[in-house]
Amino acid sequence: MANTKFKIQDLDFYYGDFQALKGINMDIEEKLVTAFIGPSGCGKSTFLKTLNRMQDLTPGAKVDGLIALDGEDIYQKDYNVNLLRKRVGMVFQHPNPFPKSIYDNIAYGPRTHGISDKHELDNIVETSLKSAAIWDEVKDKLNRNATEISGGQQQRICIARAIANEPEVLLMDEPTSALDPISTGKIEELIDDLKETYTVVIVTHNMQQAARISDKTAFFLTGEVVEFDETEKIFSNPSDERTDDYISGRFG
């Protein structure tokens, strides 16, 4: 039985008067891949972003309930949000490398956290690019601008950039939706490797992808978690009729 990395209890989330998440309860287990599926607008991204307090600056955003990381409430007063974002990294839907060299993209986080030794940075850059399965493709062009490589490569650079901070959790918001099938396949393989080291939480619109790469799946509908279970169970024998309707394409 895996350890609980995130414990979520009775979580409500509001954008002003609009309640986007209703009474979410979930344990996200360490070193597994957890996928969030559900129709557009049902709250998947909102929930993902609550896990590293990405909405702290969103006007009107309000969180009620508990989100604990390794048993500690991440919304408690004086919680170190910078450290939280280092521990819980994020990769977005559209690859968003900085308009800097590949090297500087990866070295950015470690530099902000005080590492300046060239040899140490070189090591971090190489290890992170290797972990993101892109070292061989870019090792001879580390000075190249990261915006001047393919979208699939850019996304792996973004994953390497997240890894360079030595996170414990990687949040991924539809990381392959802007990519071609070959790049998507590479990222899916990569996610399978990453879970040996990291806890991965992924939002995906692609149900086959959730079925292929995740261990646990949560099905969201209008701000609620209808069902959360082993991925195999969700896709072969769901308990709730609404999950069954969704995965068999009867709505959404």
Ligand SMILES: Nc1ncnc2c1ncn2[C@@H]1O[C@H](COP(=O)(O)OP(=O)(O)OP(=O)(O)O)[C@@H](O)[C@H]1O
């Ligand atoms: N910044 C915001 N201000 C107000 N409402 C928002 C904001 N962001 C999202 N919402 C609303 O909250 C609800 C949940 O949105 P969210 O982006 O979490 O859904 P989603 O399931 O991730 O959708 P998609 O799959 O289309 O990305 C939607 O009704 C959306 O319109």
